Amino acid sequence: MPDETQRLVDSFSLSARPITPEAIPKLHELSVGVGWMHRTEDWATALRLGEGIYLTDEIGRPFGSAMWFPVAPDLARLGMVITTPRLQERGAGRWMMEQILARTGSRDLALHATHAAYRLYVALGFQTGPRVWxxxxxxxxxxxxxxxxxxxxxxxxxxxxxxxxxxxxxxxxxxxxxxxxxxxxxxxxxxxxxxxxxxxxxxxxxxxxxxxxxxxxxxxxxxxxxxxxxxxxxxxxxxxxxxxxxxxxxxxxxxxxxxDTVTSMWRGxxxxxxxxxxxxxxxxxxxx
Incomplete structure (x- = not known):
């Protein structure tokens, strides 16, 4: 059976790793690279409330992240989703989100979609709500x-x-x-x-x-x-x-x-x- 935590993208392989406190410096580097203002302390707060995965290449460089936050037994929110443009073009973002969705079970889901990720969430069955400014x-x-x-x-x-x-x-x-x-x-x-x-x-x-x-x-x-x-x-x-x-x-x-704006979306x-x-x-x- 193939390893679902690894994927070949172009000429390099990506691994999906669980987000741990030790990963926060790499995740901060990733978020700074896409223009997010999050501090390492903001990542630590997210990790206190949820869990997730991040993608690295063979030498440990971060290329993507995604988290889910249990709100209630039947509700979860998705967030802290980052994929570099190179990975968005090659389907790695969907692969990463499918792993997160597998962890949320049958819960109803809600999220705020960036412009870059909006079409991916539509393809994954999310409905569109109001924009957030x-x-x-x-x-x-x-x-x-x-x-x-x-x-x-x-x-x-x-x-x-x-x-x-x-x-x-x-x-x-x-x-x-x-x-x-x-x-x-x-x-x-x-x-x-x-x-x-x-x-x-x-x-x-x-x-x-x-x-x-x-x-x-x-x-x-x-x-x-x-x-x-x-x-x-x-x-x-x-x-x-x-x-x-x-x-x-x-x-x-x-x-x-x-x-800037994001779009409210939900599934369920x-x-x-x-x-x-x-x-x-x-x-x-x-x-x-």
């Missing part, structure tokens, strides 16, 4: 503070998890607990009940604000505002599926224009979400 830049201004917003406290975490599950369509407990550990947070509390939250943590070239979950666009702006103000003059990023309205207007006014059944708890900014593109 990557807003980033050096903060030049900050929206006015909203008196309803206060700093998040540890005793808010239970309410935040429940709110996030309503917005996300599943309880991503492990990922959210890790983000809470790494982040500063804000909440809106009305009538003794938490109705929105936002997190901000170190990522890439600076910081990222997300998730931001709120009942209305105005609440999303209010929750993000303290984090934007705290990083005036520094690099900040937010990823959002919003294309207009108060939240996007705030991003543009604060010096965070749209930089889409998750129902609560319109009273909307995601205005993602945690990141790999985990949604």
């Amino acid at each position: 990557q807003h980033q830049g050096v903060v030049t201004a900050a929206p006015s503070p909203d008196p309803r917003v206060r700093p998040m406290r540890p005793e808010d975490h239970g309410a935040v998890r429940a709110l996030d599950a309503r917005a996300y369509g599943a309880e991503r407990r492990d990922a959210l607990m890790l983000f809470l550990e790494q982040s500063t947070g804000t909440v809106i509390e009305e009538g003794g009940r938490v109705t929105g939250y936002a997190l901000c943590r170190r990522f890439g070239r600076g910081h990222v604000v997300g998730p931001v979950v709120a009942a209305t666009p105005e609440d999303g702006v209010a929750l993000a505002a303290p984090h934007v103000a705290a990083h005036r003059g520094r690099f900040l990023r937010m990823d959002t599926a919003r294309t207009d309205g108060p939240f996007v207007e705030m991003l543009r006014a604060c010096g965070l224009p749209a930089h 059944r889409p998750r129902p979400v609560d319109p009273g708890a909307q995601i205005f900014a993602l945690a990141n593109q790999a985990l949604g």
Whole structure:
């Protein structure tokens, strides 16, 4: 029986290896090569939440990567997918993704597709959803503070998890607990009940604000505002599926224009979400 972890591409052979902490320096080298801003610490965070494979040639040079993140027994997300242009042209990207799909079992799947990988995911049976816009830049201004917003406290975490599950369509407990550990947070509390939250943590070239979950666009702006103000003059990023309205207007006014897009995709059944708890900014593109 042929070894499914090896493939001959042109005149050299590729091996699929499990991603381990020891592989992170090579993966960081790979992501820098395709223009990603991820630090080695960001790769380490991904590995705490999921598993995956990376492709190397005979002398150990990295050529591709892919990970999957279990969210629930019946749901997983795919991410951290990188293939060099040379491999995309020769089918190695599909070979790598088929190995990842074999590991996810019968779970429903979701991901964010780059322009380069979009056609591959369509061929693998994924359906197309809305685009996500990557807003980033050096903060030049900050929206006015909203008196309803206060700093998040540890005793808010239970309410935040429940709110996030309503917005996300599943309880991503492990990922959210890790983000809470790494982040500063804000909440809106009305009538003794938490109705929105936002997190901000170190990522890439600076910081990222997300998730931001709120009942209305105005609440999303209010929750993000303290984090934007705290990083005036520094690099900040937010990823959002919003294309207009108060939240996007705030991003543009604060010096965070749209930089790039990815496409939301899924395979299986889409998750129902609560319109009273909307995601205005993602945690990141790999985990949604």
